[in-house]
Amino acid sequence: MHYRLGIDVGGTNTDAVIMDIEHAVIAKCKEATTLDVSTGIKNAVAHVLRTSGIDPSLIKHAMLGTTHATNAVIERKGLLKVGVIRLSSPSGHGIPPFMEWPEDMMDAIASSYVIVKGGYEYNGALISAPDRDEIRGALVQLKMKGIESLAVSCAFAPVNSEQEELVQELAQEILGPEFPVTLSHLIGSIGLVERENAAILNAAIRKLAETAYGSFQNILLDHGIDADLFITQNDGTLMSIDYAKQFPVLTIASGPTNSLRGAAFLSRKLEAIVIDVGGTTTDVGVLRKGFPRESTAAAEVGGVRTNFRMPDLITLGLGGGSLVREHNDAVRIGPQSVGYRIHTEALIFGGSTVTATDIAVAAGIAPPLGDSTLTSGIPSAVVKRGVAEIQAMIEKLIDKMKTSSEDVTVIVVGGGSILVPDRLKGASEVIKPEHFEVANAIGAAIAQVSGSVDGVYDVSTLGREAVIAMVKDAAADEAVKAGADPASVEVVEIEEIPLAYLPSNAVRFRVKAVGNIK
Amino acid sequence: MEYLEERDLDYIAIGAAVLGAGGGGDPYVGKLMAKAAIRKHGKVPLIKVDDLTDEQLIIPSAMMGAPAVMLEKLPNGGEPEAAFRALETHLGKKADAVMSIEAGGINSCIPIYTAACLGLPIVDADSMGRAFPELPMTTFGVAGLPATPMVVCDEKGNKLLIETVSNDWSETLARTATIAMGLASMISIYCVTGKELKDYGVRGTISLAREIGRIILEAHALKESPIQSILELTNGFLLFEGKIMDVQRNLTSGFVRGSVMIEGIESDKGSSFEMQFQNENLVGWKNGKPAAMTPDLITVMDRETGNPITTENLKYGQRVMVIGMPCDPFWRTDAGIAQVGPRYFAYDLDYVPIEKLAQAKEQG
Numbered sequence: 001m002h003y004r005l006g007i008d009v010g011g012t013n014t015d016a017v018i019m020d021i022e023h024a025v026i027a028k029c030k031e032a033t034t035l036d037v038s039t040g041i042k043n044a045v046a047h048v049l050r051t052s053g054i055d056p057s058l059i060k061h062a063m064l065g066t067t068h069a070t071n072a073v074i075e076r077k078g079l080l081k082v083g084v085i086r087l088s089s090p091s092g093h094g095i096p097p098f099m100e101w102p103e104d105m106m107d108a109i110a111s112s113y114v115i116v117k118g119g120y121e122y123n124g125a126l127i128s129a130p131d132r133d134e135i136r137g138a139l140v141q142l143k144m145k146g147i148e149s150l151a152v153s154c155a156f157a158p159v160n161s162e163q164e165e166l167v168q169e170l171a172q173e174i175l176g177p178e179f180p181v182t183l184s185h186l187i188g189s190i191g192l193v194e195r196e197n198a199a200i201l202n203a204a205i206r207k208l209a210e211t212a213y214g215s216f217q218n219i220l221l222d223h224g225i226d227a228d229l230f231i232t233q234n235d236g237t238l239m240s241i242d243y244a245k246q247f248p249v250l251t252i253a254s255g256p257t258n259s260l261r262g263a264a265f266l267s268r269k270l271e272a273i274v275i276d277v278g279g280t281t282t283d284v285g286v287l288r289k290g291f292p293r294e295s296t297a298a299a300e301v302g303g304v305r306t307n308f309r310m311p312d313l314i315t316l317g318l319g320g321g322s323l324v325r326e327h328n329d330a331v332r333i334g335p336q337s338v339g340y341r342i343h344t345e346a347l348i349f350g351g352s353t354v355t356a357t358d359i360a361v362a363a364g365i366a367p368p369l370g371d372s373t374l375t376s377g378i379p380s381a382v383v384k385r386g387v388a389e390i391q392a393m394i395e396k397l398i399d400k401m402k403t404s405s406e407d408v409t410v411i412v413v414g415g416g417s418i419l420v421p422d423r424l425k426g427a428s429e430v431i432k433p434e435h436f437e438v439a440n441a442i443g444a445a446i447a448q449v450s451g452s453v454d455g456v457y458d459v460s461t462l463g464r465e466a467v468i469a470m471v472k473d474a475a476a477d478e479a480v481k482a483g484a485d486p487a488s489v490e491v492v493e494i495e496e497i498p499l500a501y502l503p504s505n506a507v508r509f510r511v512k513a514v515g516n517i518k
Numbered sequence: 519m520e521y522l523e524e525r526d527l528d529y530i531a532i533g534a535a536v537l538g539a540g541g542g543g544d545p546y547v548g549k550l551m552a553k554a555a556i557r558k559h560g561k562v563p564l565i566k567v568d569d570l571t572d573e574q575l576i577i578p579s580a581m582m583g584a585p586a587v588m589l590e591k592l593p594n595g596g597e598p599e600a601a602f603r604a605l606e607t608h609l610g611k612k613a614d615a616v617m618s619i620e621a622g623g624i625n626s627c628i629p630i631y632t633a634a635c636l637g638l639p640i641v642d643a644d645s646m647g648r649a650f651p652e653l654p655m656t657t658f659g660v661a662g663l664p665a666t667p668m669v670v671c672d673e674k675g676n677k678l679l680i681e682t683v684s685n686d687w688s689e690t691l692a693r694t695a696t697i698a699m700g701l702a703s704m705i706s707i708y709c710v711t712g713k714e715l716k717d718y719g720v721r722g723t724i725s726l727a728r729e730i731g732r733i734i735l736e737a738h739a740l741k742e743s744p745i746q747s748i749l750e751l752t753n754g755f756l757l758f759e760g761k762i763m764d765v766q767r768n769l770t771s772g773f774v775r776g777s778v779m780i781e782g783i784e785s786d787k788g789s790s791f792e793m794q795f796q797n798e799n800l801v802g803w804k805n806g807k808p809a810a811m812t813p814d815l816i817t818v819m820d821r822e823t824g825n826p827i828t829t830e831n832l833k834y835g836q837r838v839m840v841i842g843m844p845c846d847p848f849w850r851t852d853a854g855i856a857q858v859g860p861r862y863f864a865y866d867l868d869y870v871p872i873e874k875l876a877q878a879k880e881q882g
Binding site: 091093128399402 | 584586589590674761767774783822830835837
């Protein structure tokens with residue numbers, strides 16, 4: 001028998017699960033997230049191993065969803081000095097790198113850049129031919145400025161990556177074979193500014209990611225776990241730990257995605273609305289084909305514009321620890337919360353604060369929890385109105401996120417799930433799956449690997465069908481390269497956007513394929 | 519004298535996306551360029567149409583082609599000035615001001631960049647009051663003014679001076695050149711005198727875009743909806759509130775045509791709305807009846823944030839509000855309707871102004 005270990009680091013808790021090859025949950029635990037993150041992970045690993053009683057050497061895969069990268073970018077800590085080479089001249093000088101970056105961020109990474117000849121047109125033709133000597137000169141110039149990490153961008157690199165790869169080759173010659181180089185086409189899609197920004201952020205956090213993921217490897221080895229290690233990325237799929245050390249920026253904001261994927265797995269539903277109720281907030285997202293529906297808004301990370309595809313979420317100040325207050329005749333829930341102090345402050349745990357959890361227990365919605373007799377002091381009218389208010393808040397969110405007039409499946413996960421009644425307006429069924437409280441760690445444990453392709457193609461020469469077949473194959477190849485079992489790979493997303501304002505047949509395709517870990 | 523500062527560009531860019539009526543391209547690249555140019559060269563004087571003498575020369579500056587391409591092949595930065603100077607040289611005259619031909623989308627910001635680089639004022643006006651896809655679709659064109667001489671310029675330094683027998687030929691030749699240049703170019707076009715601008719320009723559109731943008735960004739800060747204030751400012755109407763159920767796009771005659779189906783929520787629950795677009799939003803149908811049509815402006819906005827959504831970014835699942843705003847009266851003349859009315863875009867519909875459609879709806 002083999003096992004897999006899933007860990008998810010959240011703002012409040014670090015959750016861990018051990019699952020068998022049939023994906024049955026063998027053990028689960030919640031530990032407090034620590035300031036250094038790693039101690040929390042260590043505690044969770046030790047706890048879940050102890051509970052499971054299994055031989056650690058039987059764990060063959062370990063998956064981690066973590067906030068190391070996000071925290072570093074937001075707090076501007078442990079960042080490397082980054083140099084940028086952009087291949088685009090004569091285009092691109094109108095908008096040089098680092099435009100509209102927050103000043104403290106630019107100071108933190110000592111931003112320097114050179115724009116050199118190169119780049120492609122949408123159809124792969126050269127804007128201008130790259131000049132090796134010019135690139136060598138630029139690298140020497142950046143070396144003299146003391147850069148510690150290099151980011152490389154190129155106009156239409158998603159269409160052709162050769163020029164970025166040429167810079168990598170020359171960088172090894174001038175900066176050394178081990179010097180960290182981030183190529184933009186491996187990080188992001190169409191949109192040079194956003195892709196370059198993401199590549200710069202990635203370059204800045206490579207060292208701390210290497211340290212953090214290295215410490216994860218050591219924690220596991222210390223516990224006798226010699227497994228293939230993976231880190232979850234923001235689209236809900238996995239990167240091998242060696243890949244993640246090179247592309248840590250792709251892990252940013254993977255938490256909500258893990259919880260949505262975990263909900264899909266636990267309920268065996270592919271199309272549903274997922275309500276993740278925590279201690280302070282509730283996130284509502286939508287599953288389409290088992291993956292989170294993505295937001296179309298440009299995602300800012302630490303004040304820097306990127307084109308990461310974040311899950312489309314609505315967040316509401318409602319959680320298990322939300323304060324309950326009477327206001328005239330109405331009862332208000334949240335947005336203030338006792339948060340992680342719920343275990344001492346809520347009435348049912350002997351505290352003196354009326355929380356949403358107390359209301360749910362008093363109304364008999366929640367399963368037996370704490371000492372329900374301690375809620376007897378809450379007037380029954382307040383309990384009734386409070387329950388109605390919680391229900392109304394959730395139903396409003398469901399209505400906002402739903403895309404069909406028909407009732408939809410609603411899956412409820414997270415520690416605060418007990419607040420949610422079993423029947424909701426707009427819901428054909430309300431599912432609270434077993435292990436709902438650790439859905440995010442389960443989402444990490446069951447995650448697959450993916451590959452994607454994004455580019456602009458001329459459909460007039462090859463024909464639309466042939467182009468679609470080509471981009472699908474390319475995405476599937478990427479998934480296999482990332483570690484997917486070729487037999488399990490399928491295309492889960494294909495987007496076709498004809499470019500506006502041109503009487504030509506230029507069409508942008510974005511395709512994503514996923515598969516199971518080999 | 520009034521000036522445009524860096525902060526104004528944040529407002530103008532978002533307001534121009536509202537005036538783009540779904541088209542005109544994301545102003546993001548133009549905004550970044552204009553802000554950088556103001557930082558480098560200083561604030562840009564914003565002058566009123568009436569500040570110009572009848573004899574003064576005004577040259578509009580714009581980008582042509584696919585704005586989406588410019589998100590990847592960013593401009594060199596020298597193109598707008600090169601196109602402008604080449605046209606001045608050809609005319610043998612120096613221009614007194616820069617203007618925008620198109621208040622909606624990226625072409626709201628490009629002329630501000632050009633003005634900053636040249637050290638010239640920009641006129642608070644344009645020749646559409648919105649966005650349209652073809653060069654003849656300007657109030658200048660409808661008034662019979664020629665689009666040429668015009669100059670098309672690329673990032674490599676290629677320049678093309680075009681003189682044509684009609685504005686339709688200008689469109690054909692300039693677009694062919696733009697495609698060869700890699701799908702995006704910078705142009706100088708429709709040079710006008712102060713008198714012509716006074717007679718045929720759409721006035722006050724830069725300050726209008728700025729005001730719309732200010733309303734939206736200030737509403738963001740307060741987490742309020744900007745929609746009502748925008749409707750008051752533009753004499754507009756809330757046409758529909760709903761969720762996008764389906765987006766269809768196809769390439770017909772080269773341009774992207776498509777439609778989006780929206781299912782009602784809140785006060786529109788039980789109703790449906792279909793919007794048809796070709797780069798811009800052209801006709802909106804509520805429960806099968808027209809609710810607004812070109813040349814009036816129809817804009818889809820994110821229901822939560824009030825951010826405008828261009829036709830390229832419409833997606834299944836978005837929660838939106840559709841608003842309609844009356845176009846400049848010049849478009850409602852017979853010549854204007856012939857150029858940009860519903861029949862020009864192959865709809866079997868007679869143009870009915872949005873306020874009449876709204877009134878008819880109220881009377882049931």
